[in-house]
Structure formats: structure tokens, C-alpha cells
Amino acid sequence: xxxxxxxxxxxxxxxxxxxxxxxxxxxxxxxxxxxxxxxxxxxxxxxxxxxxxxxxxxxxxxxxxxxxxxxxxxxxxxxxxxxxxxxxxxxxxxxxxxxxxxxx
Amino acid sequence: xxxxxxxxxxxxxxxxxxxxxxxxxxxxxxxxxxxxxxxxxxxxxxxxxxxxxxxxxxxxxxxxxxxxxxxxxxxxxxxxxxxxxxxxxxxxxxxxxxxxxxxxxxxxxxxxxxxxxxxxxxxxxxxxxxxxxxxxxxxxxxxxxxxxxxxxxxxxxxxxxxxxxxxxxxxxxxxxxxxxxxxxxxxxxxxxxxxxx
Numbered sequence: 001x002x003x004x005x006x007x008x009x010x011x012x013x014x015x016x017x018x019x020x021x022x023x024x025x026x027x028x029x030x031x032x033x034x035x036x037x038x039x040x041x042x043x044x045x046x047x048x049x050x051x052x053x054x055x056x057x058x059x060x061x062x063x064x065x066x067x068x069x070x071x072x073x074x075x076x077x078x079x080x081x082x083x084x085x086x087x088x089x090x091x092x093x094x095x096x097x098x099x100x101x102x103x104x
Numbered sequence: 105x106x107x108x109x110x111x112x113x114x115x116x117x118x119x120x121x122x123x124x125x126x127x128x129x130x131x132x133x134x135x136x137x138x139x140x141x142x143x144x145x146x147x148x149x150x151x152x153x154x155x156x157x158x159x160x161x162x163x164x165x166x167x168x169x170x171x172x173x174x175x176x177x178x179x180x181x182x183x184x185x186x187x188x189x190x191x192x193x194x195x196x197x198x199x200x201x202x203x204x205x206x207x208x209x210x211x212x213x214x215x216x217x218x219x220x221x222x223x224x225x226x227x228x229x230x231x232x233x234x235x236x237x238x239x240x241x242x243x244x245x246x247x248x249x250x251x252x253x254x255x256x257x258x259x260x261x262x263x264x265x266x267x268x269x270x271x272x273x274x275x276x277x278x279x280x281x282x283x284x285x286x287x288x289x290x291x292x293x294x295x296x297x298x299x300x301x
Contacts, residue, residue, distance in 0.1 A: 078136065
């Protein structure tokens with residue numbers, strides 16, 4: 001399991017690249033905010049940047065890119081449940097029968 | 105009694121040591137928790153007649169600084185694990201020490217932000233935005249504190265395992281790191297959702 005000095009340095013360089021990428025993307029996200037775009041574009045662009053950051057973090061810091069298939073199965077099941085349940089919530093919110101109203 | 109099996113060697117059926125599968129299952133449950141909280145945010149926001157721009161109430165530069173702090177702590181956390189893989193215990197101590205320091209900085213800034221809100225009479229009960237802000241960041245902060253406790257243990261008393269079972273200790277740090285990266289990942293969504301949109 002021990003790694004050589006060369007492998008060690010190579011891994012450090014890799015993580016350093018990911019770090020600078022994440023910092024750069026954070027700056028991009030803040031920059032998009034200061035453009036004062038219409039709300040929907042603001043949300044889509046900023047969350048898009050956040051998604052890219054999350055992907056980099058999961059793939060390289062959490063080494064999902066080299067993980068076993070079982071981990072992918074666990075995560076895919078999780079994502080299916082999350083999307084399904086958010087979908088159910090939004091369906092309930094937007095799918096009111098005629099004459100219905102939300103109580104706040 | 106024998107030691108706990110598969111703390112170092114992989115199981116034949118899963119191809120993983122037990123703690124790694126265990127932490128991923130735990131993180132899946134955490135995804136469900138935060139998905140429920142983000143769903144609450146979505147419902148509150150789309151159902152509101154008006155919703156404040158986060159930057160008009162929250163401090164974007166401080167939030168951005170906290171983002172930078174957490175990203176840095178993620179890097180030092182993984183460097184701590186890589187140091188152990190390279191049998192560099194001093195490097196592990198240095199990097200995990202930096203992780204703990206950065207965590208304390210994050211919590212300090214968060215405490216300052218909270219106190220500033222209270223000073224301006226902004227409490228969880230003030231409006232829906234403040235309620236979801238305090239709920240989301242508060243639960244996230246509790247996760248940060250949990251990770252801080254684990255990392256501090258691994259830095260101090262727990263590090264004695266390096267003398268007797270170095271490979272098991274390395275795996276323990278890897279698993280702790282996976283949790284820490286997840287907590288950082290949640291903030292990567294929290295910051296833009298609350299502060300920037």
C-alpha cells in the first residue's frame with residue numbers, strides 16, 4: 001500500500017491542480033453573481049458552476065473516479081431516491097386540484 | 105477475541121474494506137438529509153410572494169472566504185492521507201493540523217456572521233429566508249463540528265494506532281477524509297444557493 005516518493009509528488013501535484021480549479025470556479029461563481037443577471041439565469045449558471053465543483057471534489061478528492069462499481073450503485077440508488085422524492089414534492093406543490101390552495 | 109475483520113484487507117464480495125463501504129452508505133443517508141433541507145428551501149422560495157436576494161442580507165465576501173477555507177481544508181485533509189500512504193507521519197500531523205486550524209477559522213467566521221445577524225435583530229423566526237438560512241447553515245455547522253471532533257481525535261489520541269496498525273490507521277484517515285470532503289461539498293452548494301442567488 002505504500003507509495004513511492006515519485007507517486008507521492010504526482011498525487012500532490014494532482015490535488016494542487018484540483019484546488020486551484022475549485023478556487024477559480026468559486027471566483028467565477030461570485031463573478032456571475034456580480035453581473036446581476038436575471039434571476040433564472042443567475043440560478044442556472046451559479047448552480048452549474050457549483051455542480052462542476054462538486055464533480056471535481058467527488059471524482060478526485062473522494063476518488064470516485066477510481067472506485068469500485070458497488071459504490072457507484074449505492075450512489076445511483078441515492079440519486080434516484082433524491083430525484084424521485086423531490087419530484088414528488090414538486091408534483092404535490094404544483095399539482096393542486098382546481099379550487100385548492102396552499103396554507104402558509 | 106479476534107480483531108475486527110476487513111479493516112485492512114478487502115472483502116471478496118464487495119472488493120472494499122468494511123469502513124469504506126460503511127462511510128459511503130452513511131454519506132448516502134446524509135445526501136438524503138441535505139436533499140430534504142434543500143427541498144424545503146425550494147418549496148419555501150417558489151411559494152413565497154417575494155424572496156430577498158441573499159447578498160442583501162448575507163455577507164458575500166465572508167461566505168466566499170469560508171468557501172476558500174473549506175476547499176483548502178479538503179486539500180490538507182487528503183494530503184494528510186497521502187502522507188500516511190507515503191509513510192510520512194510528520195507530514196500527516198502537519199496536514200491534519202492545518203485541517204483542524206482551517207475548520208476553527210470556518211467556525212469562527214460562521215459565529216461572527218450569526219452574531220452580526222442577531223445584532224441586527226435577524227433571527228430564525230424573523231422570516232422564511234432567515235429560518236432556512238439558519239437551519240441549513242446550522243445543521244451544516246453541526247456536521248463541521250462532528251468532523252472537527254473526529255479529526256482532533258485522529259490528530260491526538262487516535263494517532264497512536266500508527267505505531268501498532270499503520271495500514272488500519274491510514275484507512276481510518278481515508279474514511280474520515282471522505283466525510284470531510286462531503287461536508288465541504290455541501291457548502292459548495294450552500295454558499296451559492298443562500299448567498300449568491
